[in-house]
Amino acid sequence: MVTIKDIHQARERISTIINETPILSSSQLSNLCGNSMFFKAEHLQKTGAFKVRGATNKVMYAAAEGVSSVTAASSGNHGQAVAYIANILGVPATIVVPEDANASKVSAIRSYNGSIETCGTTSDERIPRAEILAKENGGVFIPPYDDPLVIAGQGTVGLEILEQLELVEAVVVPIGGGGLISGILTAVKEIKPSVKIIGVEPVSANDTYLSLKNRQITSIQKTNTIADGLRTSQPGSLTFPIVEKYIDNVVLVSEDEISQALFFVLERMKQLIEPSSAVTVAAAMFDKLNMRDKNVVCVLSGGNVDLGKIGHMM
Structure with missing residues (x-):
């Protein structure tokens, strides 16, 4: 714990x-x-x-370990946070969002240079997709909460x-x-x-x-x-x-x-x-x-x- x-x-x-x-x-x-x-x-x-707190802690730790990219699954706020800190650290970020994601949150992710992929409408759908993308990109998955x-x-x-x-x-x-x-x-x-x-x-x-x-x-x-x-x-x-x-x-x-x-x-x-x-x-x-x-x-x-x-x- x-x-x-x-x-x-x-x-x-x-x-x-x-x-x-x-x-x-x-x-x-x-x-x-x-x-x-x-x-x-x-x-x-x-x-x-608040999401920027946990995302920053995780991404900064991963960056210190030499990660090449990060991937997240998010209805919006976690994705924004990951894209924000990744952009500051110069680490490419891909965010998997639900098909019905809040438009303002998706726009914010893009403003932080995060790449967007849509997948389903539930966390059960988008989290596995983000994990697959992380493996394909040789990067690290940044969980929205369970980490x-x-x-x-x-x-x-x-x-x-x-x-x-x-x-x-x-x-x-x-x-x-x-x-x-x-x-x-x-x-x-x-x-x-x-x-x-x-x-x-x-x-x-x-x-x-x-x-x-x-x-x-x-x-x-x-x-x-x-x-x-x-x-x-x-x-x-x-x-x-x-x-x-x-x-x-x-x-x-x-x-x-x-x-x-x-x-x-x-x-x-x-x-x-x-x-x-x-x-x-x-x-x-x-x-x-x-x-x-x-x-x-x-x-x-x-x-x-x-x-x-x-x-x-x-």
């Missing part, structure tokens, strides 16, 4: 590349939720999402939260494949185990919720949730044991709740976030956290929104 030492090493490795993102607050949402609400603003991160270096990179979010808000009592984290939450869990629980960590999934993309209920990794069918970054088929084989060991709770939010949270953050907080980020706000707004009078941090995981489709998200 990933250790707190791994996360500290990741922080040192990526410190010259990533931003230390701010923590925002909202008095309106605090009054609505009955908690002091704070927001870890990873939507203001380079490439517009120790990627997990450790995402865990740096947890280190920053603990330093920026010493009185934090709960952290609410979106769950896709589990890289972000497993990294944050390791960082926070190893340093301050009293802090509650609550994961959030869409009702229609509840693979981690079901896996915890069944006490084993459980797959789900294809889903069309607006939280496109959370559309994984099942938790990772490395991430799930970490989640199972440390997690306090996983809650589910509906598509309507995600939409309302997205609109609230845009209208009241003047912040443009992705639906995948909005799930944490939705969990707080619609009383899914089962807590009062606590200092709660919602992780806003990304802000890469296709503006042409934003009207259909609300």
Whole structure:
């Protein structure tokens, strides 16, 4: 399993590349939720999402080992992150994206000189294709979440939260494949185990919720949730044991709740976030956290929104 030492090493490795993102607050949402609400603003991160942390840690390590190229499979944000850091390091990158990938994310990948290949609509389809391409190109596959270096990179979010808000009592984290939450869990629980960590999934993309209920990794069918970054088929084989060991709770939010949270953050907080980020706000707004009078941090995981489709998200 990933250790707190791994996360500290990741922080040192990526410190010259990533931003230390701010923590925002909202008095309106605090009054609505009955908690002091704070927001870890990873939507203001380079490439517009937390993914650049894990991708940078993995690609920098691979580059130091002399890799000739990198390949990734991504619905968008991980692909952007891999293309971004690979471009900085002068390493060719190929990104396999779903056929229905967010147009703005695909455009961003190309802007970082990443080559694009489309494959299917699920992670079960695109990940094997990316692995094949990596072998054909003699390069390295950069997993979107199920990799120790990627997990450790995402865990740096947890280190920053603990330093920026010493009185934090709960952290609410979106769950896709589990890289972000497993990294944050390791960082926070190893340093301050009293802090509650609550994961959030869409009702229609509840693979981690079901896996915890069944006490084993459980797959789900294809889903069309607006939280496109959370559309994984099942938790990772490395991430799930970490989640199972440390997690306090996983809650589910509906598509309507995600939409309302997205609109609230845009209208009241003047912040443009992705639906995948909005799930944490939705969990707080619609009383899914089962807590009062606590200092709660919602992780806003990304802000890469296709503006042409934003009207259909609300």
